[in-house]
Amino acid sequence: PFPWYREMHEESPIRYDEDRECWDVFRYDDVHDVLHDPETFSSERPLTAQGEGETDGMALETMLNTDPPRHDELRKVVDDPFKPGAVKHLAPHIRDITNEYIDAVVDDGELDVVADLATPLPVTVIAELIGVPADDREQFKQWSDTIVEGPEAATVSAETVKEAQLQAQAEMATYFTELIERRREDPRDDLISDVIHAEVEGTTLSEGETLGFLALLLIAGNITTTNLITNAIRCFATLHDGIESVRDIASLELAVEEVLRYQSPIQAVSRVATTDTRLGEHSVEAGDRVVVWNGAANHDGDKFDDPGTFVPDRSPNQHLAFGSGVHFCLGAHLARLEARVALSTLFDRFETMQLAETELQPVESTFLYGVQRLPVQFST
Template identity: 40%
Template sequence: MYQQPPASPKPDIAAWFRTYSDRLHNDPYPFYAYLLEHEPLYYIEENGYWVASRYEDVNRIMKDPLFVREYRNALPQHQQQQAPPPPAEWRPVNELLGNWMLFRDAPAHTRLRGLVSHAFTPRTTERLKPKIRAIAEHLADGMAEQQQPDLIGSFAYPLPVIVIAELLGVPQEDRDRFKDWSSMIGRVLEGSDQPLEFAQQAGRVAEEIAGYFRQLVAERKSAPREDMISELLAAHEQGDKLTEQELIATCVLLLVAGHETTVNLIGNGVLTLQRHPEQYARLLAQPELAASAIEEVLRFESPVQMTSRLASVDYEIGGRIIRQGQSVTVMLGAANRDPAQFERPNRFDIGRSPNRHLAFASGPHFCLGAPLARLEGEIALTVLLERFPQMRLADDKPNWRPNILFRGLGSLPLRLC
């Protein structure tokens, strides 16, 4: 059984967010334990932002409308400083991400979310169950033919990509192009300082993916199909004030968000179960616990580790004052290990109940695709355990992707028998 290492006595909090470290990224939980016990609300003066780790504070910040996503809504107009324009290399990225509902506040967020929300309700996603199951079984067939398959490349990545691509109406032959595009956008979302060369690469990717969906949108205008792009175009034609830039950005967001975290969820789930053989045996004996196991994986190894908000007023929380306009990084991964909320939080328990984790955030920006991600994760685990009950890790050193925002594996080689 995987044992939680003792918390580091006094880590350099600012350094953890400033520079990537393999050691800390491979196991961030001692650092989170330190934050929860000693610095649940910490101000990083050199960067001018707060870090919140306690469950109660994180949940409150994400739900309170006084915390916003857009800087222009965080300060009155007369107080906003004229920031210099970003380098030209970043313009394609900023134009793309600036139209994501993820980074918008009401009413724009409400309008954009409303246009696609019907496709991700529990009832709608439930109808996808047979198709997702068939995709998972087909991918498992491919794994069975390999001597030492990589779970990520052979199963965890293609499963959600195929599902979201089919929903959007993306041709099958184009799906392989998304991996590099999505990986680059994931690095952009980290928000850390990047060299000019990276900005140029990111800008090219933003232009490529926007150009791809611009062409796909043009094709659907002339020949609509039964897919989400055609539905979004119909809303556009009906005067729902959806600009072409918003339409393209929404397609990109759905593609990236529709598979990125689910890949991590499936990979993290298999790894965590393998590290806890007693829980793996329990799930084999009680396959009806698959949905509960997915919830525990979401809590224990959250696919998204953090997000952020801006204070629109001076805000008192935890005995501290967050000033208007200041940013707060809310640590989802830490909140999901808070002993004030979860009994024995460092114990992996697939039967845990209640389990009100924050892996999908909370409040108005609660993950739109949560029902689909949950269903894909449950089906993935079920199929894998049915087909490969004797599977085990081929390498006991996980290959975590170097990204502090997303927690996921670059590869996970398995032995199936």
């Protein structure tokens, strides 16, 4: 999308797209302004298994599609466990899990970063935080993928995709309902227990709200973190001095931020105008959908010097990969930690690494950025 972003920055930084029936916003300052004005640009829209805007299927009310003040109340319920100080303690555990995944492939001399490491890692970490038994996590990954992307075979009809999504959603709901029941009787130190016992505006959450909450926590961080880890390997391999060129942890920290800027796992988020308003020189009507291209903002030459160049030690680097404002990604610190630990563990275990394929298939999505497989050859 990057040449397209450059073109949009120059020719139509804010435009209405008749085909998709929405506004597109590409420049850093405009993206930032929209995200910081939730009163005018609301996140309240139906969020269902079928995607935004469609109203059939179970509509979930979560912090992601709620505006302040209710948003802030919902977010407060789980803010603490995601703060930097809290997630920091997970580092040794994340390293252990990563080592297990590496052990499983170490004799092969080759691994698929996506399937062998970057996919299972975030699911395992978040499932544990939520309080899902380890044995169920494969099943979880499948539900989560189906809900976000549809069933694996890309050739099936839209109808089949929809059916599979609804079914995955229903199965996950049933599973969580049972788990919630068990936790009510036997509370633990996990997110399920936090959510069950939370009081929001004086009352505990309804069954549907509790389910939506857990589903959001479970789904939001998976494919995104998968893509961050995978994109990092790609950036180091193709835009820098090789995969293992960023070995020490200090440079890795900055390099992960640059990956987030350069190949943002989420390229766009959307809002709905609550009132007639203006976007630059354009008149926007109440009810209009506004797509905010944070991925484009991260390539805006007015904000970043030489935005088309991958600069692993870029600093400052105020990218918008995790959004901005009240909905700033809850899992940002966790995602960063997972990426750093996963990458540094790979560097510790492998002497050399190189891409085993050059033709890479992008993930099938307009708003996600990543590849389906990333085979890497290594020596120990």
